[in-house]
Amino acid sequence: MITFVVPIVIGMLVLAGAVPAAAQSKNDLNTSVAASNTNDPAAERNNYTNNAQGEMRMWEQKLNDFNARVETGATEAQTNASKTLDSAWTETKTAWNQLVKVGLNVGTDGVTDWGSAKVSFQTASQKLAAAWKKVNPDDK
Numbered sequence: 001m002i003t004f005v006v007p008i009v010i011g012m013l014v015l016a017g018a019v020p021a022a023a024q025s026k027n028d029l030n031t032s033v034a035a036s037n038t039n040d041p042a043a044e045r046n047n048y049t050n051n052a053q054g055e056m057r058m059w060e061q062k063l064n065d066f067n068a069r070v071e072t073g074a075t076e077a078q079t080n081a082s083k084t085l086d087s088a089w090t091e092t093k094t095a096w097n098q099l100v101k102v103g104l105n106v107g108t109d110g111v112t113d114w115g116s117a118k119v120s121f122q123t124a125s126q127k128l129a130a131a132w133k134k135v136n137p138d139d140k
Contacts, residue, residue, distance in 0.1 A: 045114060049103045052121060056096055059128060063089055066135070081135040088128040095124040 063085060070078045095117070102117040132139070 041114070045103045048118065049100060052096065052099060052125075055125065056092070059089065059092065059125075059132075062132065062139075078135075081131075084131050085128070085135065088124070088131040092121070092124040092128045095121040 066085065067082060070082045099117045099121045102113050105113075
């Protein structure tokens with residue numbers, strides 16, 4: 001199951017990562033930073049999405065490293081922990097995809113849609129962090 005999930009995760013992250021990066025040029029970066037100081041919803045969404053993208057990359061690397069360790073001589077507890085992490089990761093990816101979708105529709109999706117997508121992503125990220133902490137209590 002793990003070997004099936006990893007290529008899907010990588011593919012989704014590559015696609016999701018390309019969208020926000022392509023949507024913002026270097027010139028727009030200075031504008032969005034200044035705009036965020038003026039409560040510009042588009043800039044706020046863009047900044048949040050970029051930060052969340054970094055978080056998704058960090059989790060992907062942690063989970064890939066963990067799964068590589070677990071595959072070699074995994075105990076039943078480690079296998080169960082891996083399944084829990086896979087489930088939490090899938091939920092987080094789903095929330096991430098919704099966040100990106102809503103973020104791209106700045107002009108058409110309302111504040112409620114953005115707020116809902118943001119809360120879903122934050123909740124899923126917290127579940128993933130909790131599942132990770134159970135398996136890796138010493139990792140920060």
